[in-house]
Amino acid sequence: MERKLQEKKLTKRAMRKRAKCCKFLAKSGNISIVDEPTKYLVIANGGLGNGVSREEIVTLFQDFGSLESVIMEEHSPHCFVTFQTAEVAKIAKDQVDGHELAQSNIRQQACVKLYVSFVNDVPSISSQVPKLPDGLFLIEDFVDDDTERKLLDLVEWDSPAHQGSMKHRKVKHYGYEFNYDTNNINKDCPLEEPLPDLLVEMIDKIMQTGHVTKKLNQVTVNQYLPGQGIPPHVDTHSAFEDSIVSLSLGSGISMDFAHPNGTNVSKVLPPRSLLVMTGEARYLWSHGIIPRKTDVIPDTAEGREGNSVTLAARGTRTSFTFRAVRGRPCDCKFPSKCDSARTSQTELPSGLRNDSASTEPMVAKPVSEEEAIQLEQSQVHNVYNEIAPHFSYTRYKPWPFVSSFLNDLQKGSLVLDVGCGNGKYIGVNPDILMIGCDRSQELISICADRGHEALVCDGLSVPMKTNTFDACISIAVIHHFSTEERRLEAIKELVRILRPGGLALVYVWAMEQKKQNKKSIYLMKKKKTGIEHDSQEKNSMTPGNNKESTSSEGINYSMERQIDLTDRLKIDGNTSDKNVEESEHSVSLKETEENKMGSNCAGDCMRDNICQESSHDSQLRDMALFPAERGAHLTVHVNKTEFRDQDLLVPWHLRKTNSEGTVGEQKSVFYRFYHVFQEGELEKLVKKVKGVSIRKSYYDQGNWCVIFAKGQ
Structure with missing residues (x-):
């Protein structure tokens, strides 16, 4: 009886693998799994993406004779094998299906189980050699x-x-x-x-x-x-x-x-x-x-x-x-990448400033829709297009709670990631169909290079039909809209494209970077003084680290809280005395040993960057003690400190590596607009939309998070 149960379990697992493989093939072209024997085989789990080498596959199948080809595609979890006849292919399938590959020097897993199916065709192998860059x-x-x-x-x-x-x-x-x-x-x-x-x-x-x-x-x-x-x-x-x-x-x-x-x-x-x-x-x-x-x-x-x-x-x-x-200014024909061409402040792209400048950028708070659009164009959209490659490099690990939300969705769900960035959440759950969109052309280009389905669009005007998606996510995006009206429109747009009963998950940066006397990872990060080497590595923390580094120490910094709609703190447009007092506390910065390749420190756990504190930052820290003198201009936030204003500019110190990875500080600094949310503000915003019910609200490493559902 026990043996029959084990065989039944293995059969179900094979069926799941087959179904998953079918879905993968359906996305990639006209290739499909068939029941009748053919000379073509697809080997699930036998691809480069699973750490299986061509040599292992060839060694496994060549003993059956008349092996014509083995086709492996970069990043794919599957590979394809072709024999001269369907008869030989059937023998190979019967003997290899369920075979376990032993651990190798390339693949560290103890074993990889292969699942073999017949297919109607195999991908063609292109003989075209990619053109190398000129020079x-x-x-x-x-x-x-x-x-x-x-x-x-x-x-x-x-x-x-x-x-x-x-x-x-x-x-x-x-x-x-x-x-x-x-x-x-x-x-x-x-x-x-x-x-x-x-x-x-x-x-x-x-x-x-x-x-x-x-x-x-x-x-x-x-x-x-x-x-x-x-x-x-x-x-x-x-x-x-x-x-x-x-x-x-x-x-x-x-x-x-x-x-x-x-x-x-x-x-x-x-x-x-x-x-x-x-x-x-x-x-x-x-x-x-x-x-x-x-x-x-x-x-x-x-x-x-x-x-x-x-x-x-x-x-x-x-x-x-x-x-x-060289020792002299560069006079090349590529000013967009040339530091010499950017020595003049007027030549810098919108949102870019130079640390050598005597004053911080003076950016007025928007008082009209037109000014809000201009501010977001210069201090959000242009900035992310400029820093896209470096920004993408620091964002590679999905956050656990966002991944859990996606993995809990029903199989076959249609999901849209609004503000997808480099697409790190697309593909988290292979059992759902997920596409992304972002305002940054450069980040969408990175998505395309990774094989993701993504498009360029504005979060206030998503080119999708009403009542379409089973779920949406908006992670660290809405805090970039510069007025409450525009933030509300962003929520409404999420609701519009959701089907009745559909779910949305929204993350925004929190003004409160302390909860229950615990600092967020953002506040605990500090530069290492006296270190000259590779500052890009020495002060690094990725969004994934914000979550997973805490779990390794047995600490849960995510203070999740269920909503009691009858006992919700009411928030008006003004900052309470308590919040003002908290926001002006002197912060003791805790040194960290976190170190990840190629990353600047992430501040809002998604779209922020902790930099080393320069003398410029020190001056800004002193200026921040006198908020009354700032007038109608946006405050420039001092990284790694508590927020003193809700509307502010956050610096991204662009790092550049030289040749094989020696890293120094780049003088260029980009300033991105943020509106940091007070406790309860996000929920209040969501509740302004008719036909929406909040399912869950929680605080996660310096972010306020809400899951809401569209009414039936």
């Missing part, structure tokens, strides 16, 4: 094994001279030391230690390639362990000349390149290869490395056709980056 050159086998070993032995990592010991990597400089405070090189202060003879020889060899015109005189060495990466960035224009040269040693890596128009290209840099970025590739395209332990690489095995790919485990990679110090 990008890759020279494979630039050095031999012996030279590689000598270069790796050259760096004395135990020596403290001119090197940094970062939590996530090691770095050492030759020729000139990179100044992380100014994000530049002082051309008048070369290092006393001359360039080692071996590096001089390498520079001469690089110059002979013809891709570099200015003599290279600065070298930065970085060492990366598996799982480490660097955020997308464009190297500071004024610091170095045209050519940026990177020599990869020890292990290869897949580097991603992105054009401002949304074009994305990945290129594998093999061990001992030389990458040269010049012209457009150096000045306009951003480049970065996704932090992971495996890379999708071309399968170069004999007999492979088209763009066949497989997985490769990352090893310890040491990069030697060679550059020529």
